[in-house]
Amino acid sequence: MLKIENLSKSYGNFKAVENFNLTVKEGEIYGFVGPNGAGKTTIMKIMSGLLPADSGIITVADENILHNIKKLKQTIGYMPDFFGVYDNLTVIEYLLFYSSAYGIPEDVALNRASELLELVDLKDKINEYVDGLSRGMKQRLCLARTLVHNPDILILDEPASGLDPLTRHQLRYILKHLSGQGKTIIISSHILTELAEMCSSICIIDKGNVIMSGNIEEILFQVDSSNPLIINVYGEVNKAVPILRSNKYVRTISVDNNNIMVTFIGRKEDEANLLKELILNDVLVVSFKREQSNLESLFLKIMEKGSEFE
Numbered sequence: 001m002l003k004i005e006n007l008s009k010s011y012g013n014f015k016a017v018e019n020f021n022l023t024v025k026e027g028e029i030y031g032f033v034g035p036n037g038a039g040k041t042t043i044m045k046i047m048s049g050l051l052p053a054d055s056g057i058i059t060v061a062d063e064n065i066l067h068n069i070k071k072l073k074q075t076i077g078y079m080p081d082f083f084g085v086y087d088n089l090t091v092i093e094y095l096l097f098y099s100s101a102y103g104i105p106e107d108v109a110l111n112r113a114s115e116l117l118e119l120v121d122l123k124d125k126i127n128e129y130v131d132g133l134s135r136g137m138k139q140r141l142c143l144a145r146t147l148v149h150n151p152d153i154l155i156l157d158e159p160a161s162g163l164d165p166l167t168r169h170q171l172r173y174i175l176k177h178l179s180g181q182g183k184t185i186i187i188s189s190h191i192l193t194e195l196a197e198m199c200s201s202i203c204i205i206d207k208g209n210v211i212m213s214g215n216i217e218e219i220l221f222q223v224d225s226s227n228p229l230i231i232n233v234y235g236e237v238n239k240a241v242p243i244l245r246s247n248k249y250v251r252t253i254s255v256d257n258n259n260i261m262v263t264f265i266g267r268k269e270d271e272a273n274l275l276k277e278l279i280l281n282d283v284l285v286v287s288f289k290r291e292q293s294n295l296e297s298l299f300l301k302i303m304e305k306g307s308e309f310e
């Protein structure tokens with residue numbers, strides 16, 4: 001379990017991160033979402049030991065590792081959003097270079113590099129120059145580099161940015177495989193649908209604070225309950241309208257052919273009772289559901305409404 005408590009960081013007088021709290025379970029793929037400048041990179045760099053925090057605690061396996069830089073670097077592998085690769089090295093030289101920086105003996109490093117190149121599907125490029133790799137390949141090599149010291153936690157800043165759909169699919173596959181091995185993975189992204197496919201939980205960050213966090217499906221459900229009900233009826237719509245009008249949870253009604261959009265402030269049970277009433281009054285209901293949110297619309301809503309969702 002990874003736990004961050006009251007993490008704060010200022011640049012001069014500017015508070016980039018303020019009392020940030022987060023818990024991530026072992027083996028989870030966890031998404032960080034937020035607009036530009038929200039503080040995602042700052043938090044990730046602090047977690048990786050690349051930037052000092054002003055205050056806070058980062059606990060891994062019941063130990064505060066924030067000020068134990070050696071332990072922090074052993075435990076965490078960080079892949080920055082901008083990956084500098086050394087173009088005049090071959091793929092294997094590149095991985096061995098990073099392994100030596102971690103003090104890994106060369107024979108161990110060679111075996112590990114071979115396994116990692118297999119994992120990221122670059123084994124056939126082992127003796128090629130990094131310079132000649134495509135962007136997607138460089139990105140996978142960078143992921144392999146992040147894994148040379150076999151960290152328990154991976155922190156990947158915008159790993160999917162600029163990749164084509166096939167390469168993103170490969171990345172998703174590799175990350176699922178790593179999480180299956182028990183590695184905890186934190187990913188930041190602006191591609192919210194990507195996060196939905198990869199992550200079980202997300203944390204929405206703005207101005208260095210958590211606006212909302214939790215299981216993606218629960219978050220979507222919470223937001224969906226503020227969406228209109230869409231009722232599709234067969235035949236006469238007019239039969240349904242007076243029933244809807246008399247319901248105390250209905251706020252607005254708009255009719256479009258056989259679809260009725262209803263702003264409804266009741267709970268699930270009230271929704272079910274409304275459906276029952278329509279049917280008992282011989283309204284032929286074809287479908288009755290809340291408009292679904294996707295992550296993009298969820299994000300926009302949250303950004304518009306801010307703490308209303310907390």
Ligand SMILES: Nc1ncnc2c1ncn2[C@@H]1O[C@H](COP(=O)(O)OP(=O)(O)OP(=O)(O)O)[C@@H](O)[C@H]1O
Nearest residue numbers: 011012014016034035036037038039040041042043
């Ligand atoms: N070295 C720095 N000096 C001063 N301000 C900084 C520094 N690094 C970041 N900031 C500011 O801190 C805030 C958070 O930046 P950060 O890079 O963490 O955000 P982010 O969520 O990663 O953004 P993006 O999605 O654009 O990468 C921004 O307002 C940024 O301008």
